[in-house]
Amino acid sequence: IRDLINKALQILGYEQVDFALTHPDSFEHGDYAANAALIVAKKAGKNPKEVAEQIKAEIEKQLPQEISKVAIAGPGFINFYLSEQFFKQSVQEILEKGDNFGKLEKLKGKKMLFEYTDPNPFKVFHIGHLMSNTIGEAFSRLAEWNGAEVQRMCYGGDVGLHIGKTIWGMIQNKVAFPHDGDRLTDKVKFVGASYVTGNNAYDDSEVAKGEIIAINKKIFEYLAGSAVDEDIEVCYKKGKQWSVELFQQMYQFLGTKFDFNIFESEVAEAGKQKVIEGKEKNVFAESDGAVVFKGEDYGLHTRVFINSEGLPTYEAKEIGLAFKKFGITDWNQSVVITASEQRDYYKVVLKALEQIDVHIAESTKHFTHGMMRFASGKMSSRKGNVIAADEFIEEIKSDVAEKIKDRAYDEVLTEEVKNKVAVGAFKYVILRQASGKDVVYDNTQALSFEGDSGPYLQYAVTRANSVLKKATDAGITAQVLSGEDNKQTEQDAITELERMLYRFPEAVSRAGDEYAPQIVTTYLTELAGVFNSWYGNTLIISDTAGVAYRVALTKAFTHVMQNGLNILAIPVPSKM
C-alpha cells in the first residue's frame, strides 16, 4: 500500500513524503488508513481532499486484488479495504505457519543480552523481582520473535553490606538456624528475618553497626581467598545456596531460563581496577577519602564508586559487570531492566562508563519498571514490609482454587490450572501497561478474572481449543475454501476476526522496536474480545455451509493467541 501511494504521488508529480499508514480505530474506516494526502496537500498548498481524490483515482487504475475498495474520508484520509481474498489467504498463511506465525527476521544476526530480575542471595525474592522478570522475559522473547540471537543473564549481590547485616542476624539467631532437612521456604524465611534483624540493629545500635561492618569486611577477604571464622563461612555458604535454589524454582515457575548468572563477587575487583585506572585519567576524583564521579559536570549528580574503606560500591561493580558482559561477546545491544528508583543512578554509572569505554556505554540500554504499589505503601526489601513473591503467588493460587472448586478437575489438572492461571493473572497486570510506570496492584481487581485480564485471554484460547476438539471428533477438518466454493459459504461478510488476525506480526514488530510488550497485550485482548463476540453469536460447528472455514478461523485464532501469549510468557492451560 505504501508503494502504491508513493507511485501515485510520483505520477501525480508530488514529492515523496514520509506518511503514516495505520489501522483505523474503527473497522468502518477500513483496514488501513494513510494520511499522505494531508501531508502532501500542506506542502503543495492544496486542499487535502482534492489531493486524496487524485491519489485514489490513480491507485484505482490498477487495483491489486488484495484490495477491495479505496475510500476518502474525514479531512483527507485514504482508507483501504482489504478483499475477501486477502483474508482467506491470510488465514491460510496462519494455518501453514502455525507456531511460527509472527516470527520476523528484522533483528537477524543481532546479538542481544538481557539482564533482569537480579534478586540478591540472602534477600527476599519479592514482587519487584517478579515485575522485573515479567518485563525482562517479555523483552527477551520479543527480541527473539523479531529474529535476534538472545541471551539472558541474571546478576546477584553476593557481597555488600546487606550480607554483613544478614550474617550478623543469622549469628544472633543461631538457635533458629535451619537444619538440612527443613523446607526450603523456611530456610529462606530465616535468612530474610535475619536480614531484618541485622538491618534494624545497624540503624539502632552503634555496637552492632561496628560488628556488621567488620563481618562485611571479612567476607570480602574471604572471597578474595583468606580464611574466615567458621560461623561466618557456614552462614555465607548455606545462605547463598538456599537463595539460589529458591530462585531456580521461581524461574522454572515463571518460564525463564537464564543462560548465565554473574555475582557481584566476580566483578567487584575488576570494577575497582577500572575505577582506579579511570581515576588516573581524571574520570574519577578523590573526595573525603572516597573515589567519586562528579555527575554535576553532565547535569547529573555525584556518586561514590570506591568508599573510604577502599571497597568498591555498587557503582564500581556495575562498571566491572559491564566489562564482564562485553568480555563474553560484543553484544549489538545489552539491555538492563531495573526498578525505576535506579533511573538516575544508572544515568550516572552509564555516563562514567562512557568516559572509560564509549562502545560499551553506547551499546547498553537501561529500562525501568515501576513499583508495585499496595494500600500499605511502597514495598522495600530494606525495611521489613516486603511482600515475598512466593507468598504473593500462593495467595493468587488459593484464589484460583476457590474459583475452580466446583469444576470436576482431577488433581493434576487442578494444579496445572492453579499455576498457569496465577502466572497469567499477575503477568497480565504488569504487561498490559507501558513498563516504567507504577503498577497498582489491587487484590480484588487482579484476582477477579474478568474482562481485561490474563485469564480472559487464557479462557478464550481454551474455549477455542475445545471447539477444535469437537470438530476433530465430528471429523471436520479446518479448510480454507477457495474461489467459487467460497461464494457458497455463509462467510461472505468478512468478520472482524479475520480483520484482526493478520495484524499480529505488525504488533510483534512494533512492540519489539519500542520495547513495548503492552502493544502485544492490547492486541491480544482486542483479538480475544473479537473472538468471544464471534463465538457468542455464531455456532461454529453446525450443519450450515462453511463449517470447515469457521473451524479454520478458530484454529488460526488459537495459533495467534498461543504465539502472542508465548511472547508474554503467559502459559495456556489445557482446560479452564
Added chain:
RNA sequence: GCCCCCGUAGUUCAAUGGAUAGAACAGCGGACUUCUAAGCCGUUAAUGUUGGUUCGAUUCCAACCAGGGGCACCA
C-alpha cells in the same frame, strides 16, 4: 532546594501528531438455555489548569497545580 518520571470515565489501564479518545471493573438494563456463563449484547461516564506550535494536540513546547522517585560512601 536541585534533577527525573507521571497526571485520560467513580476505579485500573489503552491510544506510532489525525477521523466519533478505546477497553475493563464498578453501576444500570438484557438475551440464550445447543461448541466451556472466567463468556455474550445494550447503556451511563474522562484528556489536571492556562497559554503556545499545527490544517489538526491526550501526544510536542512553556508556566502553574497535584502525585511518585532520586540527590555521597546501601543496593
